[in-house]
Amino acid sequence: MTISSNLVNRTSFSAADIVKDIWTSLHLPPHALSSLSLPGHQTAPATPSSFKIGHLAQSSIALSALTASLVHSGRSSSSPTSTSPVSPIPRVSVPLDHALIEFKSEHLYNIDNQPLESVWGTIGGLHKTADGYVRIHDNFPNHALGTLQLLGLPPTANRQDVAAKVAQWKSIDLETEGTEKGKLAIYALRSYAEWDAHPQASAIDDNPILIKQLAPGPPKTLPETSSSRCLQGIRVLEMSRVIAAPVAGKTLAAHGADVLWVTSPNLPNQPVLDRDLGRGKRTIRLDIHNPDDKQRLLELLRSCDVFIQGYRPGSLAAYGLSQEELQKANPDIICANLSAFGPTGPWSQRRGFDSLVQTCSGMNDSEAAHFGAGEPARAMPCQALDHAAGYLLATGITAALHRRAQIGGSWVVDVSLAGVMKYLRSLGQYPGKTGFEGRDVEAQADVPADYLETRETVFGSMRAVKHSASVEGCEVGWEEMPKPLGSDEARWL
Template identity: 60%
Template structure:
């Protein structure tokens, strides 16, 4: 679909309508256009403001429904929304700015017949990539670059998918469009399906925030799904973030993304820990998971099994490439989706400096997907309150890519002169200081304001496993 003439408000209205939510709620939305942001030919600023606005409007609608009130006024500034789309890069901890979360050997590399991008933030992905390249641990970026030249880009991509590394070939729009996976990506970025019938159910009505009393179990790593949990927490949900003691973490990202969440460590392959998880899920409202499609089904956590356990549960899934298609089971991250889908090539061509690729100025697909997943969750809460039932929500990074591409590109080089935010000093107006489990944390406030209702985080990041697996209320 061609959405080249859409404004951010048009995007909100369009997606709101596809979710079959009451159109009257749109009258409560105030989008402030206070500048042009993000140097890119793609409309990343549009995506930021519209997705954050959608998540807030859905939360406000649910609040109004369960309290039998009118939807309060929501205000989202374009600048503040864009700042929040870079929140994991703009915090300050104990006076020191956020360090880079990127590994030392990844990024864009020249192959024998093109280019590839490698993701190496997690040790297992780095190790598997080095094995494929026949390199030892401790290899430098120069070592990797030399070995990459022995491979054709598509051959390396195929091998990486098969052997647990995260490497994709750089493609143009045309090359991406020729793949079956491109056709398999859903046309809409939020998919909501009723997983089971049931009676209308609101859940707890305690508390003054939009989602106060809503219980969320989050099992995720890396930006997108954590943004969804963090957003629900900003609106008052009780979010328990479950991590595995057997998997590596990314503390530099977690310092921002863990705001609003209590932290529990469980090994779900251990029967006692699995029982603790199931006990939480039995009385949860929402389960967010960011693993590859079907990954948790082998642990007894399929949609069907979860709904049998809790017939009022909303299951929210975040994937890289979508639910369908030959790439559905492949690993993927924001930067890889940008590379494989033609976004990086198209941005470089529009910039006109002869670069093979140009990355977006933020992790736009991660953040966009996170806010859209939160929107889907809260829309499902509304549907559960009105119609009853359990629901499944699906959002993918590739789906967000497809949507931002449908918005078109700014003409010629006009998009590249837009304002960016590269250091905390650029965004002081939007930062708040709080004491965390790691010291003083100065981080980006949530960009959505709701009239008469406090929005923000009551819990600050703390060491993993600091909390007990039990709900705050009931």
Template identity: 45%
Template sequence: MPTPTITPATRPSPDEAVAGLWQAAGLPAAALGRLQLGGADPVLPSSFAVGTAAQASLGAAALAAAALWQQRSGRWQDVAVEMRHALAEFRSERYLRVDGAPWPEFRDPLSRLFRCGDGRWVRLHANFPHHRDGVLRLLGCANDVAAVQAALQKWEAEAFETAASEAGLVVAAMRSFEAWDRHPQGQALHGMPPLTIERIGEAPPQPLPDLPATGARPLTGVRVLDFTRIIAGPVAGRTLAAHGADVLLVTAAHLPAIMPLVIDTGRGKRSCQLDLRDPDDKHAMHKLLHGADVLIQGYRPQGLAELGVGPQAAARARPGIVYVTLSAYGHTGPWAGKRGFDSLVQTASGFNHAEAQAAGSDTPQPLPAQVLDHAAGYLLALGAMAALHRRAGEGGSWHVRVSLAQTGQWLRGLGRLEGGMEIPDQRFEDVADLMVALPSGFGALGVVSHAARLSETPAQWALPSVPLGTHMPEWLPRA
């Protein structure tokens, strides 16, 4: 079933977009009057309401922090988000500076779109060496853009997408919105909300610890296990850390990482390394789980479950856990187990085609930011805080689910903009007033400040970004 056409008259306002997210999260409607949103689309060159998506997702997450603050302190506070600032934070990795300089380009040359023999496009993801090498083995060619282009002339786009998926690789054939709406995965997601929060186990109510008299923030004393990489999941952990949570990033030495993303999203977190294939490390992880309030995971579908740390197992081991899952294409439908990243989901689900049409181009066009990643990150944080709010009053263990594809479906629902592609792109100089200086384990950082302004508990990152594995796998004493 196709998505209904949204006209300028029916396009949701940012306030209406927040209200929709708030309803999906099941949080008290009275809080909505505490949020002030400034600015209007378009701010970046796009035919989509990417500014509304940034402002609404980031604002809803900040308002959820204010709701937890009210639950713990008895007092409301005001939240304000400017659209320009929200969009700058949606491109935070682009504006990162280390010792005054941008990070060198980290994207592999093969991470791009190629034409196949049937004239259609496919997007490859080669930023992880094992993904790049797997594609080269499948194509039987050298690690060279021209060689890959020649090899793909022997393939039809969807046939290569299927073969790559069956090999555990990440490739997406470009589709129009109409084709995506006909696709079985597009049909499986039709009508689903951008986030779901499901009770998965029984536990008594667990109000958050009492706030200390001074220096308290909404998530002071909350412990978060962060099993995520790249952008969406790490943004969720960075957001929870900004509101006071003790966020412990868990990685493993054998897993590849993209360093500028580690630096940008590592603000406020501690970082340890555990190999869950090792019995001793797995025991250490279970000890952490027993002390955790929230677990966020963004690995391939069923990846942690195969290691004994799926949502049901976690709820049995730690009744009252809030388990937060990110996937590429959703938890239902034929692609529920398919790997993916923002750029690939944009390609597969119609955004690159739609932006090209709006630009009058026959070359696929990306959104002007990793919008699906960043929006999903704030939706993950929103869901985590909403579940903590429910746990305090209702008890239970909770499973929050967000996918990049559902986030894209939500973005489509915010409507299109006439003339949006004609807006000039933001430069670094245009957001310089939104940058702040922070120390780190990598050098002096210049980063985009948090776009949500809370009147009583300003967001801040109390800990610097550090190299992976800097800390021991243990919790800090609860404040």
């Protein structure tokens, strides 16, 4: 298949090639790659999509585990008694089928065998406009109510009422009015050609993980531990919602980091997502508009290793929480940002979600064309951009921990949904409808029993997908189980 001139051509890449490509771009030690095993990798479609989601799932999870293994090995090599110039990296294994299942983990758990509620609202999704289509995101009440207000509709309006109003708008006009001028999440359906002509497309980096030193400083060796958990003793403060950034925190927690998940009492809960993505984390609620709460947050930031934030770029800086200000408070901090469109370009300040990036970038249009049923748009079978972005952000964070131990300083890591989209697109697509021959996992009954675990929570007995990465000689998995948001004390273990 042909690849746009805007893209690096990675159409021949296997999952191992992806790992090597991204590992090399992060300037990590090449010898570590020999410690990776990717069972079950195949060139054939692994899930029903024209996109190579199997490649992306296996490689992104493998990268997050291999960097954790690298950090763990660095503790022994930095020891005063170590004489080995190259410490052995504990072997990492990520089976393809388990990785794909983990990419749908938020849909494949239950509590006391009860079915999950839908995370989607009632007015959103794809709507026809006067000249095309838009996708409206309505998971959050403020987005749903704001969209109704923009369209001149009452709060009681239904999807049919919304469709009638949207049909009177041009796609780009509604996108601009809602997303750029308003505080909503509405994007026009574009083709690849339309996206490639947009200035934001060329502003997105070819590397999906951007890492740079924020300020120099002395090397900071990792705390010594007798634990077999790779990231034991690493303190992670996470301010995030929805899927992508919470996946990063959940991944670090699976390798032993102390993850303190900070949510706002002013924002709505999303219990279906929160219960899956809260595994491994302690949870606190702080209101940064409240001076006492903000002071407590700053105290935690001064003594953390990593700060993850998944809010719209620039929004926390307005509260005195910019990267530069955090670095002054904590000279060794690693600031990790998850955004929709990346740190540069005309859309860098915009909010967005996985489904919307799929829509505006041409992915939905191309997926529909490959499926060949005459649909205007077709979504991927999972939130692949969200999940991959989360694992890649965890990868960038642990790479920064390694670099901090080697050369010191504070670090910034950026991952965006659009950056993951660009990388996935560069892998090419399966020809015609052949990609849709892959088997989907739609219910927990389709998941092999050894990929599941049952744990007791305050909500009931939770059966959920285990982490798909294993690290030889190391414990991987979640100790903390989900609980109501704000259940824990605002302090480090």
